Amino acid sequence: xxxxDVAALLVELERSEPEVADEARTAVEWLTGGEPLETVTxxxxxxxxxxxxxxxxxxxxxxxxTALGRLLSLGGLDRYAALCVSPTTKEILDTYEREGxxxxxxxxxxxxKATGVLPPDVPELQWSTIMGPEELGAHVxxxxxxxxxMLTGAEFDGQVGLTRRWLTEARPxxxxxxxLHRVQGERLNRWVLxxxxxxxxxxxxxxxxxxxxxxxxxxxxxxxxxxxxxSEGGVPLRLPPSPEAIAxxxxxxxxxxAIRRFGTRLVITAEGRKLLGSPELLWETxxxxxxxxxxxELSVSAGEAALLLLASGDPMPWPExxxxxxxxxxxxxxxxxxxAGTLATLLRQITALGLGVSLDGSIRLTxxxxxxxxxxxxxxxxxxxxxxxx
Numbered sequence: 001x002x003x004x005d006v007a008a009l010l011v012e013l014e015r016s017e018p019e020v021a022d023e024a025r026t027a028v029e030w031l032t033g034g035e036p037l038e039t040v041t042x043x044x045x046x047x048x049x050x051x052x053x054x055x056x057x058x059x060x061x062x063x064x065x066t067a068l069g070r071l072l073s074l075g076g077l078d079r080y081a082a083l084c085v086s087p088t089t090k091e092i093l094d095t096y097e098r099e100g101x102x103x104x105x106x107x108x109x110x111x112x113k114a115t116g117v118l119p120p121d122v123p124e125l126q127w128s129t130i131m132g133p134e135e136l137g138a139h140v141x142x143x144x145x146x147x148x149x150m151l152t153g154a155e156f157d158g159q160v161g162l163t164r165r166w167l168t169e170a171r172p173x174x175x176x177x178x179x180l181h182r183v184q185g186e187r188l189n190r191w192v193l194x195x196x197x198x199x200x201x202x203x204x205x206x207x208x209x210x211x212x213x214x215x216x217x218x219x220x221x222x223x224x225x226x227x228x229x230x231s232e233g234g235v236p237l238r239l240p241p242s243p244e245a246i247a248x249x250x251x252x253x254x255x256x257x258a259i260r261r262f263g264t265r266l267v268i269t270a271e272g273r274k275l276l277g278s279p280e281l282l283w284e285t286x287x288x289x290x291x292x293x294x295x296x297e298l299s300v301s302a303g304e305a306a307l308l309l310l311a312s313g314d315p316m317p318w319p320e321x322x323x324x325x326x327x328x329x330x331x332x333x334x335x336x337x338x339x340a341g342t343l344a345t346l347l348r349q350i351t352a353l354g355l356g357v358s359l360d361g362s363i364r365l366t367x368x369x370x371x372x373x374x375x376x377x378x379x380x381x382x383x384x385x386x387x388x389x390x
Contacts (some may be wrong), residue, residue, distance in 0.1 A: 009074050021066035023059065030057060031068065037075055042117050043143040045072075045080045049089050050108035054096040056371050061093045079141060095248045117147045119163045124180055128384040134186040138179035142166045184382055187212065191381035196331025202308045214375040216283035217368045221354045225252055226268055229259045234267035247352035255289055255349075283375070289349055290376035293383065298336060301329045304347045304380060310356070311373040315364035 006028055014021040031048045034039060049068075053061050069084030083089060088111050096104030112118050118141035121127060128135055145166050146159060157165075165178040174182065188210055192203045225248055228235045249266065252258045258272030269275065275282040291303050305328040309316060316324075322339045329336065336342050347363070350356040355369030365373060 009071055012074055013071055017070060017246055019067040020067035020070055023064045024071040027064050027068035028071055041144050042147045044081050046115060050092045050111060056095055056216040065089055107349050116150055117143050119143055120159050122160055123182055125167060126384040130385040132186045134182040138183050168261045187382050198328045202328060210381060214371055214378060216280045219286055219353055221248055222286060226258055226272050229266050229268040230276060234265035246353055247348050251352045271378050286353060287372045287375040288379055291380045298334050301332060301341055302342045305329055306343055306346060307377055308375040310365050312369050313365055313370050315359060315362040317362045321363060
């Protein structure tokens with residue numbers, strides 16, 4: 001049976017308890033945003049009580065929460081009404097008042113996670129803190145599915161398992177599409193359109209190509225080094241004195257954490273054994289270095305532009321590559337003094353992993369290098385959007 005109309009409930013509350021009607025009206029407007037009350041979920045109620053109310057609503061928070069509880073109780077939503085006057089809600093609101101916003105927000109996040117209705121990150125998708133409409137729709141739908149499963153006592157394979165299925169299965173309400181595909185499409189579109197015109201023109205042809213995962217490719221040089229480090233006695237520190245060998249060793253040791261020094265030899269680490277045992281994980285981790293999220297934003301933007309330019313496979317003279325990258329990131333507001341220095345790490349990684357060759361001063365990616373560039377760009381485009389602390 002559908003939930004009663006909000007306006008009718010407010011009229012009834014004004015008759016029976018006029019002293020709380022104004023607070024109830026304020027609360028339900030924030031809670032529903034004008035949508036029918038029957039669309040409200042447990043996640044909506046918790047987020048209103050534990051975040052929106054103390055951050056955005058003036059007045060006595062506990063009085064507003066209590067008034068909302070009376071309204072929800074009149075509408076037969078007793079489970080949600082109980083949340084409004086629960087010890088958890090009182091404790092969180094008291095924390096905001098006594099200790100401030102940061103402590104209150106921490107208490108809210110901890111309590112929200114404990115409810116079991118917050119969709120967790122899964123291998124296929126890390127949730128953003130800044131969601132577009134499609135991702136928000138997926139998040140709400142997954143939360144409602146978790147709430148229903150717990151409410152009905154239905155057997156399900158945990159929060160992660162249910163969330164993965166809800167995201168990846170074809171949904172009739174989406175015309176046979178999946179939520180995961182919708183979210184990835186939204187993120188790719190934002191990635192293409194999000195910055196300056198030169199960058200958009202460069203990225204546009206890749207939007208469709210990056211929808212599908214890039215199959216893992218072998219990385220013989222890195223796999224060979226890890227296999228030697230895993231052998232009895234490891235690898236002597238005195239490697240052949242080539243720049244590529246030195247760069248590969250430094251990459252494996254310092255950036256992947258896959259090998260370490262033991263006396264006069266290099267031996268494999270636990271992380272290295274994981275990578276060696278899974279070609280897919282090795283590919284994902286190694287290509288992820290090309291646009292490492294921990295790098296300075298300027299370096300990531302420059303590297304992204306360089307990979308977009310090189311992914312076609314055509315050779316590009318180094319001076320031209322630097323000039324084109326400068327043009328692209330200049331349209332994004334960057335003014336790098338030394339673009340060649342900014343791209344140095346990316347070039348070293350490409351060389352060390354055997355993904356590209358330098359011919360007469362020109363850089364050209366190998367076929368595996370082009371796949372690696374696409375994999376790195378796709379992972380970067382599909383990354384979750386997060387708030388940045390200044």
